[in-house]
Amino acid sequence: MKGCPSVFSHVADPLEADDWLRAVEKQLNIAQYNDTEKVLFASSQLQGATQDWWESYQYGRTNNAPAITWQEFREEFRAYHILEGxxxxxxxxxxxxxxxxxxxxxxxxxxxxxxxxxxxxxxxxxxxx
Known part of the structure; x- marks a missing residue:
């Protein structure tokens, strides 16, 4: 949290969504978080419609599904926010x-x-x- 991470709710420009993800990833790499911590941290920075999307994504997974990896988070975030544009x-x-x-x-x-x-x-x- 010392790096003053920005929150993400929703943007119309897909480049801004990708910029947010890249900035968060840079902070996570500097902090040397493991895969699970990266997902927890990044998802804690989501608000509004994006937080709703994330909660729906998690809810849609089966109970015995493996933990969400950082790679999966990145791919799903990009698919939802960037692919359309x-x-x-x-x-x-x-x-x-x-x-x-x-x-x-x-x-x-x-x-x-x-x-x-x-x-x-x-x-x-x-x-x-």
Whole structure:
């Protein structure tokens, strides 16, 4: 809690959901939490509709199901919050033009969106294209 973790309730932009997950994961790695502690910590930062989703997800599991791993939490969180907007982000990435952005703004936007099209920027040649 010393790292002042942010809470997550819901965002319209899938990039913000992914940014939250990445920031929490960074804090968890620094704190050297084990798999179970990571899930407990991250899920404690959920509020509102996202907390409702998490409680429903847990309730839907059978009683003899193994403990939820961090990998499972990440995959389910991403499936719920990011997958829907992923195609839109890929389209935005493909259509990205510098336009009125500065070179630095364009570079930053390119880097942000390229997370969702890694096969399009697999090497330097692809990235330059």
């Amino acid at each position: 992923l195609m839109e982000l890929k389209q935005e990435f493909r259509a990205l033009k510098q336009g009125s952005m500065s070179v630095a703004e364009y570079r930053d936007k390119f880097a942000q969106l390229s997370r969702y099209a890694p096969n399009k920027v697999a090497d330097d040649t692809d990235e330059q294209r």
